[in-house]
Amino acid sequence: MIPAVISPYVSRKISIGRMKELFLTGESFDTVQAYDFGFLYSRDCDLDSLIDKVMEGAPFAQGCIKRLLSDENREMIAKRDSALAELITQIREGSECQEGINSFMKKRSPSWSKK
Numbered sequence: 442m443i444p445a446v447i448s449p450y451v452s453r454k455i456s457i458g459r460m461k462e463l464f465l466t467g468e469s470f471d472t473v474q475a476y477d478f479g480f481l482y483s484r485d486c487d488l489d490s491l492i493d494k495v496m497e498g499a500p501f502a503q504g505c506i507k508r509l510l511s512d513e514n515r516e517m518i519a520k521r522d523s524a525l526a527e528l529i530t531q532i533r534e535g536s537e538c539q540e541g542i543n544s545f546m547k548k549r550s551p552s553w554s555k556k
Contacts, residue, residue: 449512454479 444451444464451460455478462468476484481491495503508514532538537553544551 451480 448460448464451463455463459478463470470478472481472488473484475481540551540553544554550556
């Protein structure tokens with residue numbers, strides 16, 4: 442067997458050199474090392490307790506959470522955020538926004554207002 446299934450997840454946490462070492466040697470590691478690699482979020486983690494907590498969760502919901510946090514979704518969110526930033530910049534630099542800001546600062550109605 443090869444660690445193909447976990448390799449995309451492991452590669453996000455550790456260097457390719459360390460990944461090669463672990464994969465080629467099959468070296469096991471304890472929770473302290475797992476924390477140091479970035480696989481765990483608490484150095485004092487009781488792995489059995491963590492597994493028990495995960496096993497208490499609803500399987501379908503957990504699958505949805507995994508898909509939500511997948512690389513594909515993160516890329517989609519990053520693209521959306523980038524498009525949103527471009528839109529905000531376009532609006533902010535436009536003459537309409539400048540007029541709105543100026544009228545607000547001068548405590549007057551903007552030019553498009555019917556008041």
